[in-house]
Structure formats: structure tokens, C-alpha cells
Amino acid sequence: MSDRGRFLPLGAAALALALVPLFGPPSYVMHMAVQILLWSFIYTAWSIMGRFGLVSLGHGAFLGIGMYVPALLWNLYGVTPWLGIPLGVLLAVLSALVIGWPCFRLKVVGHYFALVTLALTEVARLSIIAARDITGGSLGMTPKPVPGGHSWWALQFVDKAYFFWIGLGLWLFGLWAWRAVDRSMRNPALEAIAEDETAAAAIGIGVTRLKLEVTLISAALTALGGAAMGQYLQYLNPETHAGIGISLQIVFAAIAGGMYAMLGPTVGAVLTLVLTEALRIAFGTTLIGAANTIYGVLLILFIIFMPRGIVGLIEERLRARGAKA
């Protein structure tokens, strides 16, 4: 199928989606929709590198940095998020560089790379907690609200429709970035690196440079997603937005949806959010912990029996049917 043929339905779907807020759906539906869009963007950002065997558990750090930098600058100095967000993204990219460059130079790969990045996540979480005078520590923080609650300058909106459109734009931007990697020679080059770094270097591929490039792209997008999430939630917490927990959440959701397919992470976001909500509503305040346990068991089953995720499985089935026909 041509690129245009593939993107036409997606463009139409995006346009239809953009019209949804105009029909005034219930606030709860809008809340779920915004979360799905923003998490889809973040999971897509992770998978842009994760699909090449670069499994990072450090994305909690990038998310947290992207979230806290604009909020802190706003609260402490009144700096608009329009400036704070790029600075947060920049800081996330720098920390990705500090972790990525030595890892890739020294050929730290696979599980070891995951562990190093895990340390980064914890450093970010603990730093936020340690700076409790300005960040509120484990209690979290709230960006100072503007009077009336609606301001483009502060990027704060009462009407969820604004965040829906921002989320939609970011999500499409994430898919575009994915395609941009695929349309260049980077995709086969990164596949080659994932399979055999020595052989890749022997045919002239700058292994360190290419891995670093895709890592920085992924970190930047994740930080951007974190910033949008912070502006939307108006509440930042190091435990839920910067630690191991969020890093694992990203990895699980991306794997469950299918990190090798462009829409896999999006499916992962829908699945995990709907599942979380369904379990929360089903169990309410009875049987505390049951919801989390079921959630965890389901994810483990997914990863064991569908390593390529839901979208990967569907693709496989379609291909098998196509081969038979």
C-alpha cells in the first residue's frame, strides 16, 4: 500500500476525532480521551527506540523532568510554560545524552542498558523528593492556578477540549516521528545494529551515533508528553511521574499493545487505561489490592503469550490469512 493510501484513513479518523469535543461529551469521557491521547504519545515515544532492542527503564526520568521543569519555573519565577517546556525537553535530552553516550560507547546493551537507565529514573525521583522545599517532595506539587483557570500564557484550561486537541496534536506528531524514522535508512540501520553491532559497524554504520540519535528523539518526545500531562493534571508527584513505577508502566503498555507496530503503543494505552478504570470501578474500595493484582497478572500473561503485543498478533494473523489466500 502506498503511504498516501495508508495515511488517508488515519487523517480522516484524526479529523473526525478532532470534532468529538464539539458535541460536548461527558467530562469523564473527555478525561479518559485526553489521558489515552497523552499516554499514547508517551508510549509511542518510548517504542521509537524500544523496538530496536533499546529497552529503557529511564523514561520515568525524562517524563518527570519534562513535567517538573516548566511547573517549577512557573511557580518560582512566573516563567511561561511556552519557555519552560522547551527547557524541560532540553534538560531531558541532556540527561539522555549523559546516560546514553557512555553506554553506547562502552557497548552496554540489553539488560545492562535497562539497569543503567533504571538508575537514572531513580536518581530523578529521589532528586525531586530531596528538593522538597520547591517540589513539595513526595506530597507532590500543583502549578499555581491562574484566576479563572483559563490562560494560553499559563497553558491552563478549564475546558478539557483544549487538552484533547493538544493531546491529539501530540499523538499525531508522535506517529509522524515514528514514520520519519521508518522512512529514512535509520530503520534498517537500527535493525542491523540491534542484531549485530560488529557487523553493522563493519559496513560503515556509526553505531554509537545512530543509537544516540534515536534515544535523544525518544527522550525529547517523552519529556514533551510529560509536560503536557503535567499541565493537564495540574498535579505532579515524583512517585507516579518519575520513578520505577511509571517507567515499568510505559514498558508494559508498549509491549502489551505491540511496540513493533506504529499503532501498537496507542492500543497499549487504550488497553491499560480502560483495564485500570474497569477494575477500579468493578472493585471500588472493596478488596483493596485486587484490582492491581489482576492488572499485574494480565500484563504478565500478555508479555508471555503475546511478545509482539496485540497489534503484532493481529498483523501475524492477517499475514497468515493473506499467505493462505
Place this chain on the structure above:
Amino acid sequence: MLEVTGLSKSFGGFLAVSQVSFALARGEILGLIGPNGSGKSTTFNLIAGTYPPSEGRILFEGHDIGGLGADRICHLGIGRTFQIPRPFRKLSLCDNVAVAAYYGRNQAIAREEARAEARRVLALVGLPSDQDAMADGLGAAGLKKLELARALATQPKLLLADESLGGLDAGEMDQAAELLRRIRGEMGITIIWVEHIMGVLMKVVDRVIVLDHGEKIAEGKPAEVARDPRVIEVYLGSAGHG
């Protein structure tokens, strides 16, 4: 074109290559032979930049390339194949070679041009170039050809061909030897050829270097080297028993 002086490499306490020196002229085919573990592949890996030498100098067209990264050395014009083929199994044959054409050359080329080059080189070595052909369908001979195609796609001035004939039958060997001769003749690529099997190699190369235990023990025309008593002892002797 290539000048290697006092090249040594040790892994921990083990001296894999010791004080090896040789020179190579443009357009030559040089054979590098020796029994298993004699340091042939290590010498290749040092020239190709897979790891840095412990001692010694490698001059390629006047550049000191000792210790440069493998990707840089590839850009300078040295292509190599691996003794055990290392195909990228998740990529099509065409993409295997196209990434080499795209990233391996000294000057940038467009994506479509890289794909076209890949198809051209695949046809040259005799492999299918359609988009669906994968490495999984290839046997030993096919994988060796893929190694060669990837190396050629980077437009090398010097080709390091590592044991390119291991695991092939007699007919395939002659074909492969003929291909190397054509690569030198038609494309003007200088070749160093590492090989276990002396027979075919001796018919093609201009000059031979014999390694044993990491040291150079003989150098010269194939016919002279084959008469050298030390070579007969360490190489042909052992091969005769094996």
C-alpha cells in the same frame, strides 16, 4: 596502498598476532594463510578496526588507521567479510546490502540510489534482489555471497575477504574464486584473502603470506611459498594429517 608494521595484538596474556609486517600494492591479490588459530582473522580485525592493535602501525593510503573505529575505516575504503557470515536476518537481502551502500561509502547517496546499488551488487554476486528475499533461505554459499555483496556495496578500495570458501563444495569454490578475480579485474579492488584451503587460493593470488602462532613465517609467490620447508612443516604438514 597498505603498509602494516610491527603489528601485535594480545588478549590478556595470549599473543594472537606478534610483530607482523607486510605491504600491499594497489591491484594486488594477497593470500593470507595459516593453520587454525594462527592469527589470520585477528590480523583482519585489526586492519578493519574491530579492535585496536596493542602495538604497531597500519598505514592505509597514507592515513594511520590503527585504532580508528570500524565505521570510519569502512568510510576510508576498506571493506571486509566475516569468516562466519553475519547476515541481518530481520532485513531483506536487498536491505542488508542497501544499508551498506547508504552508510558505508565516503560520500552520501540517496535512499533510492542505495536500493538500486544493492540490487546491482546482489545481481553481481548472484543473489536474488527482490524485496521479499530474506537471508533465512540462503545456504552456506549464499550467506558468503551476501557477506561479499555487503562489503562491495560500501565501494571499498581494499577488500578483506575472510575464509570466503569455508563450507563450500568444489564447484562453489571455483565460482567464488572466479568472482574474487573479477572483483579485482573489473572493479580494480585490491584484495587480501584469508583462506584455509590452499589449493584454490594458490591459483588466484599474486603473493602469499603464511602465519603461524601469530607470526609471519613466510612470504612470496605461491609456488615459492609452497616449497618452503617451514610452511610445509606447520601448514601443509598439519593439513596433511587433518
